[in-house]
Amino acid sequence: MNELNFSGGPGVLPASVLAATQEAIIAVPEVGLSVLGISHRSDWFAAVVEEAERNIRRLLDLPDSHAILFLQGGATLQFSMIPMLLLRDTGKTAEYLRTGYWSAKSIPPARLEGEVRLLWDGESRGFRSLPKSEELFHAPDAAYFHYVSNETVEGIQFHEIPGLDSVRRVCDMSSDFLSRPIDTDRFDLIYAHAQKNLGPAGVTVVIIRRELLEPVPRGIPEILDYRAHLAAHSIYNTPPVFAIYVVLLVSRWLLNDIGGLDRMDAINRQKAETLYTIIDRYADIYEGRAAHEDRSRMNVVFRLPTAQLEAEFLRQASAEGFSGLKGHRSIGGIRASIYNAMTLDAVEALSRFMREFAGR
Known part of the structure; x- marks a missing residue:
């Protein structure tokens, strides 16, 4: 996994x-x-x-x-x-x-x-x-x-x-x-x-x-x-x-x-956009932490409306095989780190999970 x-x-x-x-x-x-x-x-x-x-x-x-x-x-x-x-x-x-x-x-x-x-x-x-x-x-x-x-x-x-x-x-x-x-x-x-x-x-x-x-x-x-x-x-x-x-x-x-850093940059932009699109589409469930113009393409950080809902999100995500999504201890919330080696397929799988969770 x-x-x-x-x-x-x-x-x-x-x-x-x-x-x-x-x-x-x-x-x-x-x-x-x-x-x-x-x-x-x-x-x-x-x-x-x-x-x-x-x-x-x-x-x-x-x-x-x-x-x-x-x-x-x-x-x-x-x-x-x-x-x-x-x-x-x-x-x-x-x-x-x-x-x-x-x-x-x-x-x-x-x-x-x-x-x-x-x-x-x-x-x-x-x-x-x-x-x-x-x-x-x-x-x-x-x-x-x-x-x-x-x-x-x-x-x-x-x-x-x-x-x-x-x-x-x-x-x-x-x-x-x-x-x-x-x-x-x-x-x-x-x-x-x-x-x-x-x-x-x-x-x-x-x-x-x-x-x-x-x-x-x-x-x-x-x-x-x-x-x-x-x-x-x-x-x-x-x-x-x-x-x-x-x-x-x-x-x-x-x-x-x-194939070099130009290609890596294009892939990283696509991965980040995949997750931020879900956050923006389901704004009543996911609150992006960063100002839009300063959003990181490496660490997508967001919150859910309540601590209980965040805990349920992490529980279901873990059951689906997603690991490492708990936010940093200093601020809590959720953090999806999508460094170079994180594949677009994996990011799209997380995106689907987030969409389905919001629907539920």
Whole structure:
């Protein structure tokens, strides 16, 4: 029933990737050993990292000005590593958007390194919408500007790139990375943990403009210094070999089976529209949480009129084989996460269930 797993994360993986992963757990075909027991110092794993990087670079049309790293610690560690690099000892102020659960988590670690200006706070709106460009008054001399492109809990997503191109732009793309084309040259640092669109938990992809690493503030432990990981080709210490290997398989799937990010974007738009159409059609039963123009194409979040009805919806959905639909503990409700690997057939099956439930 993997194809009916609408969990917010770890998310569903493509069927072909699961099959290849299952085989690799027993023995990687070209090595004859389990992927769980192959040395991270082997030539085979060095080639895995190299190909995964090459595939991501190709998918994003990423210029050589940017490096790709495979790190540990999830997006949460990046909340600290980024201000250590870009804010510490600068005497400048970093600008942050507080648009939901995860962007709020990123702010306290930054304040340990320097001044942080909350450029916009969506709490008064219930984190149901995102700021318009005319609501943001950027400082041209800010150390950097940070935002989360897709808030997984609240189901809101930026469909345009905010910020000034003259200020270093940093983005947490954990839940929509590789779901659509992006203009990578407009970003100085992008980070995304794997367990939404890329693979299993354990690895975080970081894309960083190389010039940010000259110079680097003093006092940063080597393991938290991007330069150390870049010099070691993401094998500074024992990396999550299994997770990186699955990221490689997913990158192959995006390139060879899907046909690139333009095609992936078209599929994701169709999946999201399928569910939002039902929500809008049966507005007396389903209340979409996000403002229409800010609706996420990755996380469709909605409520029903009563807690009892939501519980019944989840009970019947589970009986039909749908998994992972319970909303985040911080806001409740229902959340259908439709990451890259979620098939259109599965989304259409959920749509039919929602239509029939509304009718009942």
